[in-house]
Amino acid sequence: MSQATVSRDTVQRGTGRRGALARRLGGREGVAGWAILAVLVLIAVLAPVLAPHGVNTIDDSRILAGPDLSHPFGYDDLGRDLLSRVLYAYRVSLGISIGSVLLAMVVGIPVGVLAGYAGGWTDMLLMRGIDLLLAFPALLLAISLIAILGPGTLVALIAIAVIYVPIMARVVRSSVLVVRGQPYVTGARARGATHLAIIRGHVLPNAIGPVLVQASVLMAFAIVIEAALSFLGLGSQPPTPELGLMLAEGNDYVTTAPWVEVFPGLAIAVTVLAFNLIGDGLRRSFDPNWIAR
Amino acid sequence: MTDAPGDRSLLEVEDLVKRYPVRRGLRRAAVHAVDGVSLTVAAGEIVSLVGESGSGKTTLGQCVTGLTRPTAGLVRFGGADLASAGAAELRAFRRRVQPVFQDPRSSLDPRWPIERTIREPLDAHRDGTSAERGERVRTLMDLVGLPRQLAWRRPRELSGGQQQRVAIAAALALGPELLVADEPVSALDVSVQAQILNLLTDLRERLGLGLLFISHDLSVVEHLSDRVAVMYLGRIVETGTVADVFTRPRHPYTKALIDAIPHPDPARRMTRTRLTGEIPSPINPPAGCRFHPRCPVALPACATQDPVTTSFTATHSAACHVAAASVVSLAAATEPEKKEPQL
Amino acid sequence: MTSQPLLEFRNASVDYATSGGTLSAVRDVTLTLAAGETFGLVGESGCGKTTLSMALMGLLPPAARVSGEILFRGASLGTLAEPARRELRGNQISMIFQDPATSLDPTFGVGFQVAETIRAHRDVSRKQAKARALRLLAEVGIPDAAARYADPPHRLSGGMRQRVVLAAALANEPALLLADEPTTALDVTIQAQILDLLADLQRDHGTTILLIGHDLGVIAQVCDRVGVMYAGQLVEVAATAELFAAPKHPYTRALLGALPTRAHGPGRLPVIPGQVPDLTRPPAGCRFKDRCPAAMNVCDTGPALVTGADGHAVACWLDPAADGPAPEGSATAAPVTLEGGGDD
Numbered sequence: 005m006s007q008a009t010v011s012r013d014t015v016q017r018g019t020g021r022r023g024a025l026a027r028r029l030g031g032r033e034g035v036a037g038w039a040i041l042a043v044l045v046l047i048a049v050l051a052p053v054l055a056p057h058g059v060n061t062i063d064d065s066r067i068l069a070g071p072d073l074s075h076p077f078g079y080d081d082l083g084r085d086l087l088s089r090v091l092y093a094y095r096v097s098l099g100i101s102i103g104s105v106l107l108a109m110v111v112g113i114p115v116g117v118l119a120g121y122a123g124g125w126t127d128m129l130l131m132r133g134i135d136l137l138l139a140f141p142a143l144l145l146a147i148s149l150i151a152i153l154g155p156g157t158l159v160a161l162i163a164i165a166v167i168y169v170p171i172m173a174r175v176v177r178s179s180v181l182v183v184r185g186q187p188y189v190t191g192a193r194a195r196g197a198t199h200l201a202i203i204r205g206h207v208l209p210n211a212i213g214p215v216l217v218q219a220s221v222l223m224a225f226a227i228v229i230e231a232a233l234s235f236l237g238l239g240s241q242p243p244t245p246e247l248g249l250m251l252a253e254g255n256d257y258v259t260t261a262p263w264v265e266v267f268p269g270l271a272i273a274v275t276v277l278a279f280n281l282i283g284d285g286l287r288r289s290f291d292p293n294w295i296a297r
Numbered sequence: 298m299t300d301a302p303g304d305r306s307l308l309e310v311e312d313l314v315k316r317y318p319v320r321r322g323l324r325r326a327a328v329h330a331v332d333g334v335s336l337t338v339a340a341g342e343i344v345s346l347v348g349e350s351g352s353g354k355t356t357l358g359q360c361v362t363g364l365t366r367p368t369a370g371l372v373r374f375g376g377a378d379l380a381s382a383g384a385a386e387l388r389a390f391r392r393r394v395q396p397v398f399q400d401p402r403s404s405l406d407p408r409w410p411i412e413r414t415i416r417e418p419l420d421a422h423r424d425g426t427s428a429e430r431g432e433r434v435r436t437l438m439d440l441v442g443l444p445r446q447l448a449w450r451r452p453r454e455l456s457g458g459q460q461q462r463v464a465i466a467a468a469l470a471l472g473p474e475l476l477v478a479d480e481p482v483s484a485l486d487v488s489v490q491a492q493i494l495n496l497l498t499d500l501r502e503r504l505g506l507g508l509l510f511i512s513h514d515l516s517v518v519e520h521l522s523d524r525v526a527v528m529y530l531g532r533i534v535e536t537g538t539v540a541d542v543f544t545r546p547r548h549p550y551t552k553a554l555i556d557a558i559p560h561p562d563p564a565r566r567m568t569r570t571r572l573t574g575e576i577p578s579p580i581n582p583p584a585g586c587r588f589h590p591r592c593p594v595a596l597p598a599c600a601t602q603d604p605v606t607t608s609f610t611a612t613h614s615a616a617c618h619v620a621a622a623s624v625v626s627l628a629a630a631t632e633p634e635k636k637e638p639q640l
Numbered sequence: 641m642t643s644q645p646l647l648e649f650r651n652a653s654v655d656y657a658t659s660g661g662t663l664s665a666v667r668d669v670t671l672t673l674a675a676g677e678t679f680g681l682v683g684e685s686g687c688g689k690t691t692l693s694m695a696l697m698g699l700l701p702p703a704a705r706v707s708g709e710i711l712f713r714g715a716s717l718g719t720l721a722e723p724a725r726r727e728l729r730g731n732q733i734s735m736i737f738q739d740p741a742t743s744l745d746p747t748f749g750v751g752f753q754v755a756e757t758i759r760a761h762r763d764v765s766r767k768q769a770k771a772r773a774l775r776l777l778a779e780v781g782i783p784d785a786a787a788r789y790a791d792p793p794h795r796l797s798g799g800m801r802q803r804v805v806l807a808a809a810l811a812n813e814p815a816l817l818l819a820d821e822p823t824t825a826l827d828v829t830i831q832a833q834i835l836d837l838l839a840d841l842q843r844d845h846g847t848t849i850l851l852i853g854h855d856l857g858v859i860a861q862v863c864d865r866v867g868v869m870y871a872g873q874l875v876e877v878a879a880t881a882e883l884f885a886a887p888k889h890p891y892t893r894a895l896l897g898a899l900p901t902r903a904h905g906p907g908r909l910p911v912i913p914g915q916v917p918d919l920t921r922p923p924a925g926c927r928f929k930d931r932c933p934a935a936m937n938v939c940d941t942g943p944a945l946v947t948g949a950d951g952h953a954v955a956c957w958l959d960p961a962a963d964g965p966a967p968e969g970s971a972t973a974a975p976v977t978l979e980g981g982g983d984d
Contacts, residue, residue: 349830350798487684487854487895491899519900561901562884
């Protein structure tokens with residue numbers, strides 16, 4: 005014990021604001037992840053400015069033509085500029101991945117907090133409801149919803165959120181259970197704090213760590229799920245530029261015009277990488293034993 | 298119920314019982330954490346509760362601070378029964394009795410600056426204006442010996458001893474009359490432990506604070522307390538002043554406990570009267586006297602009959618057939634002077 | 641066996657590389673253990689006692705660097721590669737820890753785990769290992785060992801688990817047993833049983849025991865000699881009776897003075913002012929000087945651990961023995977730097 009105490013307690017934390025920021029983000033990986041994501045978000049926001057050509061501008065003479073100086077990513081099967089489409093596609097893809105997870109958190113966090121904090125019957129009932137949702141295979145659930153509501157970007161977002169709600173609720177609940185068992189919560193009760201005050205002041209701030217890590221992982225996955233849905237024709241509909249849809253559309257031309265598949269695929273990979281790095285960094289920054297180097 | 302004249306009785310525990318239902322396979326059993334305990338603490342008195350795992354001392358502490366509702370029995374504080382108190386009464390009660398926990402690290406919210414932790418009880422009860430609360434926090438920090446510049450630090454930046462001081466300051470915020478401290482110094486180094494023990498003694502002198510001190514460390518208990526109650530498997534087996542219990546222990550368990558203390562004095566080697574066996578589980582306590590399977594002097598009656606508490610002096614009592622028998626034979630020789638069972 | 645010491649630390653130091661600088665966890669410890677004795681290493685948290693024992697076992701994390709020498713049976717441990725170290729662990733040097741709950745694998749029977757230790761180092765059949773394990777379990781006082789052989793650890797109480805841990809530690813008749821706070825997590829009556837057991841086992845097997853702890857009571861009862869550490873330095877070594885009766889180092893005196901049992905009557909306990917120094921910026925010379933009531937200017941250098949004629953060693957300028965001939969162990973030769981902890 006003394007060894008760990010010495011390492012942890014007497015270690016001087018990296019001085020300077022740069023060091024502090026790097027620590028908050030969880031080391032080199034975290035910083036890299038956030039940096040990449042920042043660039044991608046910037047691309048998404050500035051797409052109208054950055055895109056050299058229109059998203060739907062068709063050039064019949066250039067169908068499936070390869071990359072050239074004015075069109076670095078080449079042309080797709082309708083003669084549209086792939087670079088512009090990829091840039092705009094980030095808007096949709098990031099919107100879906102971030103939006104679906106945020107929506108899942110808005111629903112899942114209160115459920116998880118209530119179940120974890122109240123315990124007893126409340127916990128049991130809520131968790132059985134969550135288990136019910138979890139019992140459905142994710143894709144099946146999404147397909148059913150889309151069948152009811154019709155395909156489209158927004159519906160895809162909602163479907164993914166529905167898949168994610170039970171996962172979020174579970175993570176929140178176990179995190180809350182840990183915090184609720186701590187003496188400082190018991191002490192707060194003994195000092196007369198109300199349940200609401202405890203949840204707001206103690207439970208939520210201390211339980212949020214694992215939730216954020218899970219959120220980053222889910223965001224990475226959302227893009228993959230959306231790609232799968234688009235592949236099946238259930239997600240965004242053409243002519244919307246969306247990375248998964250572009251993968252689906254380019255599937256037929258892999259051997260003849262690989263850039264139609266490769267560039268959207270790379271774009272997805274980079275996004276997933278960014279989310280994963282962020283997740284790793286978050287996990288490290290919440291780990292009390294991790295010492296920033 | 299106390300006998301020292303003029304001492305106001307602060308806390309009265311009467312026949313307290315706390316059982317937890319437990320499922321063993323398909324059968325339903327119960328953990329008899331506390332099984333009929335009576336105890337008093339007078340104003341400004343330090344009473345220690347001593348025992349090993351399964352003795353129920355922690356559960357008893359939780360019942361006294363209102364963190365757990367007892368299954369049966371009374372917890373009277375200043376006359377009012379806590380067990381049957383409503384929400385409002387409970388809130389008022391919380392101002393008078395406060396807990397202090399063992400591990401200073403986890404009894405403070407790691408994300409809160411310590412100023413906020415100490416202020417929390419004042420915020421919860423809406424005591425005074427914001428400025429007044431801030432002032433009270435500073436007063437409390439002075440009282441427990443915390444330098445004021447630590448006010449905005451997080452717990453992890455403080456040492457174990459400082460963290461425990463913060464916990465004590467927070468416990469004192471509402472001006473309680475009784476502190477219930479469960480192993481408050483067990484997690485601290487010896488030199489730091491000494492500081493906290495001194496602090497507790499100071500607070501008793503300056504504030505007239507009563508203290509229910511729960512511990513397994515008998516040397517600390519001997520140094521700090523006025524009176525001691527020894528618990529085993531949910532019952533109190535012996536009560537008395539420190540002199541009574543440590544120099545003239547009557548219960549065999551108390552004797553074994555004292556014999557087992559490793560003294561930091563090689564000249565005083567621990568005697569070899571060892572207790573055999575393990576501490577039984579409180580789910581199925583032995584019949585009769587709970588200690589009889591491990592007792593070196595058990596009589597046949599000990600296996601069947603629960604011992605009653607007998608008094609040896611005005612302050613000293615124990616629940617043991619063997620000890621009682623010696624009183625009876627003594628009383629037969631002298632004038633019988635059997636008092637009411639007294640704790 | 642010659643009268644060669646079993647274990648020797650020569651100017652052993654352990655440093656950690658951290659983001660805040662180099663943390664000096666152990667500095668210049670010189671210590672000798674003879675075969676068959678029970679030695680207690682005592683100190684408060686952060687004093688380096690566990691770090692020192694981990695250095696001995698080669699179980700330090702990669703960030704640690706060990707300098708100086710650690711000799712076991714005359715052979716320097718620093719020159720050993722990991723396979724040789726593994727050969728020593730559990731075989732010639734055993735270690736038991738504070739928490740019996742995490743020392744044992746929860747999914748296997750306790751008897752099996754003892755047998756496993758035997759088979760790791762001895763070429764015996766399963767049957768032979770099991771038979772020996774059963775004998776060991778009985779020897780450590782597990783009632784009805786045959787029936788409990790297959791019990792997983794959670795079926796046993798804390799005291800019983802610690803007995804199993806002891807059985808596994810002694811299975812291969814090690815020359816040295818490192819016990820790091822072995823009874824801290826146990827109830828006091830159970831602790832007494834385990835301490836008795838340790839004494840019996842030591843007598844029957846002749847094992848040398850290095851007992852590490854912060855409980856001075858336990859140390860006083862069980863050990864022949866005691867070493868006191870503070871902030872990474874070894875400040876005093878003496879026979880137990882001598883140390884407790886006549887401590888020489890101001891820290892030892894203050895530590896003993898702060899104990900409730902040695903206080904004379906109720907009232908305030910004497911307290912050591914100040915705090916343990918920051919080991920990333922350790923003070924030069926004696927690390928206790930900022931809290932010492934008798935600190936002098938000369939305390940900025942040395943003092944080395946000097947052994948008096950009676951075997952009582954103290955690292956303090958106040959002790960009259962320090963005025964004798966130049967003490968050994970002072971920084972004359974450059975310490976040999978070894979790779980610490982390593983690749984385990």
